[in-house]
Each structure stands twice: as structure tokens, then as C-alpha cells.
Amino acid sequence: MLEKTNQDQELISLESLATLTGFPVKMIKEELFSSEVADEKVSLDELRKAMVSYIDATMLEETDS
DSSP states (O other): OEEEOTTSOEEEEHHHHHHHHSOOHHHHHHHHHTTOOOSSEEEHHHHHHHHHHHHHHHHHHHHHO
């Protein structure tokens, strides 16, 4: 599921993430990465940043309602 790169970054494939979460790859790309992810693998650091941004954005939407 996780693999190490030469720079010791752990990568996860979007397919594995989709399987673990139950969300389709397309939805993950659109919601977390604005479809900007060209690779099918992302670093855990990129994933964490994208998830925090998504949570912040959705929490701000809820407080505006």
C-alpha cells in the first residue's frame, strides 16, 4: 500500500486510498486535489495537506450557513 521513494517519502496510490475509504478515485482527485494530481500516487505529506485544506474549507462553509 505504501511505498518509499528515493527521498524516503512514503507514497500511496490513489487506487489504494479509494479502496480504503470507499470513495472513487475521481471523487478523491476532485475533492482533495482539484483534479490537479497527474500521478496516481501522492506522498503522505501531500495527502495530509490536501485533507487539512478540505476540512478547513468545509468547516468554513458550515459556519457561513
